[in-house]
Amino acid sequence: MTAGPVDQTERRSGALLQFVxxxxxxxxxxxLAPLGLRPRHLVALTVLRDADGISQQGLASSLQLDGTNVVGLLNELESAGLIERRRAPEDRRRHVVRLTRNGAKRLNEAEYALAGAEDEVLGALGPAERDTLYDLLRRAARDTPVTCAEAAGCTEEDRPESY
Amino acid sequence: MTAGPVDQTERRSGALLQFVxxxxxxxxxxxLAPLGLRPRHLVALTVLRDADGISQQGLASSLQLDGTNVVGLLNELESAGLIERRRAPEDRRRHVVRLTRNGAKRLNEAEYALAGAEDEVLGALGPAERDTLYDLLRRAARDTPVTCAEAAGCTEEDRPESY
DNA sequence: CAGATGATTTGTGTAGCACCAACCATTTAT
DNA sequence: ATAAATGGTTGGTGCTACACAAATCATCTG
Known part of the structure; x- marks a missing residue:
C-alpha cells in the first residue's frame, strides 16, 4: 500500500461553521448593541439586501424561522425605520418587504463597525482569504437549491418535493 | 479619482456566517439525533480532535462557553464514552480532556452522516470550493490570536490583557 | 496555614426560538 | 355568492441553550 493516507477525515464544515x-x-x-441592533437583525437585513422585495413567508423560509417570529422581527426593524412593508399589488394579502434607504445605510454602518469583531475572529486569515470566505458564504447563502421553494415567489409548479 | 465604484459595501462575513x-x-x-448527538456535541468533539489534551477551562474558553456548562456538556460526552477526563499529572486540580478512540470514531461517522446536510446547505459550492471553505474555517478556528489566553495552557506570562 | 485555582453541583434567570389557536383581509375555487 | 384556502398578525405556552451566582471539594502556591 504505497498509497497515501487516503483522506483520513471527513472534512465537514458544519461544526466549524457553528464554532466560528x-x-x-x-x-x-x-x-451592535450601541447601534440598537442584535445579530439576528443584521442577518435579516443582510438577507433583505439581496432578496429585496421578498414576501414574509419567503423571508421566513430563507431565514429558516417560524413565520410568527418573523412578524416580530420585522416589527422591530420596521419601527426602527430600517425596513418597510407594502402590500403586494398582485396579491394584496402578501407583504413585500423592503430595505429602506435608512436601513441600507444602517446596515452598512453596522458592517463597518464590525471590522474589529471580524479582526478578532478571522485574525488568522489575510485580506484575500477573508474575501474568499465572504464570497463563498455569500454564494452558499444565495444560490440554495431550495431557493425556489423558499423564495415563495414561485408560480405554482414549484418543486416536485424531490428533496 | 477616476476610480470606479470604490468598493460600495463592507463585505463582512458575520451575518453570512450566522445565516449559513x-x-x-x-x-x-x-x-445527528439518531446518533444520540446534538450539534454542540459535534462542535466540542471537533475542537477536541484538534486541541487534544486541553483543560476544561481551555475548552470553555475555546468554545466561548461558561465553565459550568462545559461540565454538563462533558458529562454527556463522557457517559457516552466519547471523551475521557484524566487528572493532569503536573497539576492535579486540572482535568485533561481527551477524545477516546470511540469518540474519534463516532465523530468521523457523524461527519460522514452529515454529507447530505452539507449538500443541501453548501449546494451552490463545488467540491474544490467546499474544500477551500473548510480550510479557511479550520484555520480561523485554530489559529486565533487569542489562542494562548484561551488555551489555558500558557505558562504564566500569558498575555498582558492587551486585547 | 491561608489563600487562590480547577472542577463540580445546584440553583435562577433570560433570550431565541417552535408551535398552537384565533383572527383579519384577501384571493381562489365551487 | 359562498366556501375554502392563504398571508399576515396577535397572544400564549413551552423548550433549550445558555449566562451567572453560590457553595463545595481537591489541589496548588505563597
Missing part, C-alpha cells in the same frame, strides 16, 4: 459563527456572534453583540 | 451556520445546524440536528 458563535465566536463572531458573541463579539458582534457588543458591537 | 443556522441552516447547517437545523439540518444537522435531524441527522
Amino acid at each position: 459563527a458563535r465566536r463572531m456572534r458573541i463579539r458582534s453583540e457588543s458591537v | 451556520a443556522r441552516r447547517m445546524r437545523i439540518r444537522s440536528e435531524s441527522v
Whole structure:
C-alpha cells in the first residue's frame, strides 16, 4: 500500500461553521448593541439586501424561522425605520418587504463597525482569504437549491418535493 | 479619482456566517439525533480532535462557553464514552480532556452522516470550493490570536490583557 | 496555614426560538 | 355568492441553550 493516507477525515464544515459563527456572534453583540441592533437583525437585513422585495413567508423560509417570529422581527426593524412593508399589488394579502434607504445605510454602518469583531475572529486569515470566505458564504447563502421553494415567489409548479 | 465604484459595501462575513451556520445546524440536528448527538456535541468533539489534551477551562474558553456548562456538556460526552477526563499529572486540580478512540470514531461517522446536510446547505459550492471553505474555517478556528489566553495552557506570562 | 485555582453541583434567570389557536383581509375555487 | 384556502398578525405556552451566582471539594502556591 504505497498509497497515501487516503483522506483520513471527513472534512465537514458544519461544526466549524457553528464554532466560528458563535465566536463572531458573541463579539458582534457588543458591537451592535450601541447601534440598537442584535445579530439576528443584521442577518435579516443582510438577507433583505439581496432578496429585496421578498414576501414574509419567503423571508421566513430563507431565514429558516417560524413565520410568527418573523412578524416580530420585522416589527422591530420596521419601527426602527430600517425596513418597510407594502402590500403586494398582485396579491394584496402578501407583504413585500423592503430595505429602506435608512436601513441600507444602517446596515452598512453596522458592517463597518464590525471590522474589529471580524479582526478578532478571522485574525488568522489575510485580506484575500477573508474575501474568499465572504464570497463563498455569500454564494452558499444565495444560490440554495431550495431557493425556489423558499423564495415563495414561485408560480405554482414549484418543486416536485424531490428533496 | 477616476476610480470606479470604490468598493460600495463592507463585505463582512458575520451575518453570512450566522445565516449559513443556522441552516447547517437545523439540518444537522435531524441527522445527528439518531446518533444520540446534538450539534454542540459535534462542535466540542471537533475542537477536541484538534486541541487534544486541553483543560476544561481551555475548552470553555475555546468554545466561548461558561465553565459550568462545559461540565454538563462533558458529562454527556463522557457517559457516552466519547471523551475521557484524566487528572493532569503536573497539576492535579486540572482535568485533561481527551477524545477516546470511540469518540474519534463516532465523530468521523457523524461527519460522514452529515454529507447530505452539507449538500443541501453548501449546494451552490463545488467540491474544490467546499474544500477551500473548510480550510479557511479550520484555520480561523485554530489559529486565533487569542489562542494562548484561551488555551489555558500558557505558562504564566500569558498575555498582558492587551486585547 | 491561608489563600487562590480547577472542577463540580445546584440553583435562577433570560433570550431565541417552535408551535398552537384565533383572527383579519384577501384571493381562489365551487 | 359562498366556501375554502392563504398571508399576515396577535397572544400564549413551552423548550433549550445558555449566562451567572453560590457553595463545595481537591489541589496548588505563597
